[in-house]
Amino acid sequence: MNRRKFTTASAVFGLFGHRVAGKELPIHQKLGKGALDVSLRILNLHGEQPKSIQNLFKASHPILFAEKNQTFAELMRHPEIVKRCADAGMTHLxxxxxxxxxxxxxxxxxxxxxxxxxxxxxxxxxxxxxxxxxxxxxxxxxxxxxxxxxxxxxxxxxxxxxxIRFNGNTVIRTTSDKPGITRIAWGSCWHRWGLGHPQMDLVRKRRPSALLMIGDSAVQDRLGKTGAARFDVMLRDLTPRWTTFCSEVPVYATWDDHDYAGNDIGGLVEGKFSAEDRSNVRDLWMQTWVNPQYGFEKERSGIFFKTQIGPADVIMIDNRYFRDHRKGLNSFLGKAQMDWVKKQLLESKAPFIILSCGTMWSDYVSNGKDSWGRYDKEGREELFRFIEEHKIGGVLLISGDRHGARGFTIPRNNGFKFYEFGGACFGGRIGPPAKDPAWKTQLYGIAAEYAFSEFDIDSSKPDPEVTMRLIHESGKEIYSITLKRSELTPA
Incomplete structure (x- = not known):
């Protein structure tokens, strides 16, 4: 297919630009420079909101920013906010x-x-x-x-x-107990504006059993200021297209750097992101999403989890909370989480295992910047070897972080190869090059385009199959591949 070309532009959110309706927008010019101004423009980016909603949003800003860890409970004690909610006809937040x-x-x-x-x-x-x-x-x-x-x-x-007063389609579609096709959508890097983009309607209409959100969703670089982060969450929850979506498509969410703390931040950063900040951000995450578990709940650490969606086991790891800046073995996930991941892999009986990481499994893009290759090559090799030694079949690696979408095979010395599917294009942002001739095992690559990814898992066949698709916002298929479980099983 022919795809439109776009030029780069700087943005208030970092070095990369952002595209809306086929045009590259320099956000610092089009969306304003102040925190409230930018948020208001994003709120109205994909459709003008009622004035009563905009007034509520504006009135909430100084309150949520007044204290570092301001809460919604504290916000709703303010008579003005209660009145604004009533003016907007809101029955819930x-x-x-x-x-x-x-x-x-x-x-x-x-x-x-x-x-x-x-x-x-x-x-x-x-x-x-x-x-x-x-x-x-x-x-x-x-x-x-x-x-x-x-x-x-x-x-x-x-x-x-x-x-409650609600215009969405509130419906629960349970997974089947019979062999057949199960669809699971996934991706990353919505940031604050992608949740309201029209492609969310396209994903919803394709009726996936769930959406896996693997980082940089809604909250943007708040460095432990959870009051400011709640303002971002409020922006999410006032976005009609998002609320319509999540009322009928179940979502599972892990964080990456921008919704954890800030660009390329993991673990603790002295003078910038403390243990208290990390704990407060984890509490906010638990109050913002609806995952089956949140890491080591007894120890109150991490947000990783395992779940089952139809014929797939889904393991979503936390590559930020436990990161150790000294680097080396177990510096990426921490030893306890690594042991947990191995245990889940070993116990899985599903034909396919979706193993997600907020950032890259491979080192092709940006030389593995902020990823396994920079922090813990030994740990990655240990995990890959564990999968091979135990002949754990059907493992599908998915990743995000590097804006755009790129897929690779990861060849192993024993002749086996892993498949990594990257899909960080829900926000349409510019990132590193889409393709590079040096990336000999690349499967696909796009940048500066809105797109989303999905798996169709067919458990009815003797050798179960999975089809991965990358789908453009227009609905056109950019890339697809079908793999049998046997192809994804180490010999």
Missing amino acids: GGPMLGCISETGASVWIRTLKPASVTVEANGRMFGPVDSLEESDLTAVIRVDGLKPGSETGYRVRIDGKP
Whole structure:
């Protein structure tokens, strides 16, 4: 296919530009220079918001920025904000958002305007109540269960007994318990504007069982200032296209550098990002998304998890929390998380395992900048060798971070090769070169274009198959490949 070419431009968010509607926009000129000005322009970037919503957003800015760790609970104590919410006709502050999909149900996340009792009505039954508390920053997660495998069920959220006002399609589509095709969408680097881009409608209409969000989603470079980060979360939750999407497509989210702290930051940085900052950011993450687990919950560390989506086991690792700047073995994931990953791989019985990392598995792009190749080549080799020695089949590596989308094979000395699919193009940002003649094992490459990735997993065949697609915002297929499980199994 013929693809449009774009020129580079500087941006207030870093060195890279950002494209809207086929044109490259220098954000510092088009979106404004101040923090509030930029956020307001992003709020209206893909469609003008009602004045009442804009007024609420503007009024929230000085309050959430007033203290480093300001919360939504504190925001909603302000009479002016309560009035602005009423003027906008709001019945809740965020959601509903689905997660933790299974054959029999899903979890529903919502943020209320005040502490409240939340229930979900589905299939003629009432689930809950679950209380949203100030301690949970006004969030509640309600588990809906007992649904039929492979079914579609509408649901309604009630707060203190009253149905919320919501224009989205609130529906739960459970995964099937029979062999067949399961679709899983994935990618990274929405930043703050990509969640409202029209391609989110295209992803939704393709009806994936879930969306895996592998970093740089919504929150932008807040360096542990969780009040400012909550302002970014508010921008997410006031974006109609996002709320419509997540009310019917379950999402699973891990962070990368920009939503962890800032560009290329991992672990702790003296004088810039402390252990307290890291703990506060993790708490915010747990209140913002609806994952099945959050790292080592007893030790309150990390946000990694394993889940099952139809015939796929999904392992989403945390490549930021435990990073050690001294580099060397276990400096990337930490020893405890590395041991956990090995255990999950060894125990998996699924035909395919999606193993996600916020940044690159290979060293092709930017010479592995901020990735395994710079921090922990030994750990990466240890993990790859573990997969090979135990003949763990069907491992699909997915990654993000480097703006654009590039795929590679990673050849091994024993003749086996891993497949790495990179998809950091949900925000349409310019990044490193899309392709390079020196990258001899490259499968595809794009930059400065909106696109998304998906897997179709067919578990009905004797040798199960997976088809990976990279799809342009126009709906045209940029790249696809179909692989059998046997091809992804070390000999």
